[in-house]
Amino acid sequence: MRDLLAITKALADENRLRAIALLQGRELCLCQIVEVLSLAPSTMSKHMSILSRARLVESRKEGRWAYFRLADSDAPSEALQALELVLASVKQDKQAKADQQQLKQVLKLEPEELCRKQASCK
Template identity: 55%
Template sequence: MRELMAVIKALADENRVRILLSLHAQELCVCQIVELLRLAPSTVSKHVAILKQAGLVSTRKEARWVFCRLADGDAPAAAKEMTAVLSRLLTDDSQRRADTKRLKQILKMDRDELCRRQNGC
């Protein structure tokens, strides 16, 4: 129960659901998620931490960046199950489609440029 509640609470925020969905196609670094959601880096960092805590997402460091991806095999059953259900229920969601489209643009941008802009302002 405790475990499942952590998963549900992690998903009880639209921005975190958007993060989860955007990770279906490929992994993303934090600065790319910042760009997608247009939130402060510290805010996104917290959201990712909550998703990680719930076992929905895992991360790896590469150079200066932290990359996020959907949790794999050893994720708790609740996390895997809910990830699958969410993706299924939101297959044709307009917000999801918009995010997917915007993500294509973001992935074309230079990550250095992206980070500089986020830090610079």
């Protein structure tokens, strides 16, 4: 029950759903997610922490960069089912489509450029 509560609470925010959609099929630096969602780095970091605690995303640090990806097959089945539902649901969402288009532009930039712009990696 505890896992299910953490998952449902984590999914009860539009920005976290948008972040999950961005991570489909890829790993992203926090600064890339910040750039697409136009949120403060500290706010996005908190959102990603909530998703991590719910075991919906996994993270790794590389130097001063934090990278995130969707949970893999080691995650609880509830988390994997929730991710499947979210990803299927946002497929046709107008905002999610706009986020994907913006992500294409963001991926052309190096994380160092984004960090200088945002100060998210300091």
